[in-house]
Amino acid sequence: MTRYFTTKTLENGERQFYRCRRLWSNSCGYWNWIDDKLPSHVSTMIHNQKVELDSIRKERNHLKKIVEDMDGIEDSYLKDMTADEIFELNDMNGNEISNLTKVFALKGKMSNLESKALFKREKRQIYPELS
Template sequence: MSTSSSISSPEELQSRTCKCGFMARYFTATTLENGGRRFYRCRRLGSNSCGYWNWIDDKLPRHVSTMIHNQKVELDSIRKERNHLKKIVEDMGGIEDPYLKDMIADEMSELKDMNGNEISDLTKVSTLKGKMSNLELPDKIESSNLKKVSSLDDKVLKLELKVHQLISLLAVSWAIIVGFVAAKMM
């Protein structure tokens, strides 16, 4: 089990005390096997740790964990490329053309709006799926409930498609920016 993780802010979660009496820290796993899965562990490191470790979320299906991991890797790659291109533009003295500046600002604003909405929607769907998996359903489920579950699955698929489209749009936007910068240099 890998311990690669990132700290998140637990708004709806209760605090937990580890075996050594300290408040346990809240993390979100970023590994391939457990990507996006939340857990608590002792805040002390190394040999000082009491070894407290407690998963908050149930284990995700393999394809979901893989998809989350791959999207995070792709997003990190795009962020690195964006930062690299920003540095190149800064090294060239920035963008002087006011029209080009406005166009880039509009594009970045649109991307931020889309990104925020998509992530918010995806988070809501993930939360709903987590709540559904925690319910104990009776043997006989009404057909209307099955339709609701099917509808949620369709929404998840649509949101996944939107995330992929957003990543593609971001890549195309940066390609356009690079093209404009290259044209400006000529």
């Protein structure tokens, strides 16, 4: 009886294969590739995209945590203000407004990261041979 697995190595990308269900010492030694081997540049590209996507997800989660930690801040408060008004308030209130502007910058970064991740998902759906 066999079981299906997926490789996670750079050389084989995410090729699928069958192998004996039993562990190493009791195994019958059977294994067989399900997928054809991809060209090395494609495997490398897939690996690099997965590493980049993991990095983007980690950064997104970190930024979400920062924004959640600052959840008491009113978004609309700063949206309607001009840059001069923000700087004036910043002078009067010290770092409080500076922190608010940082929150908006972080939200912008989060949005960009989510857009990149969405683009990559759509690209994989359009070009499944690259995923």
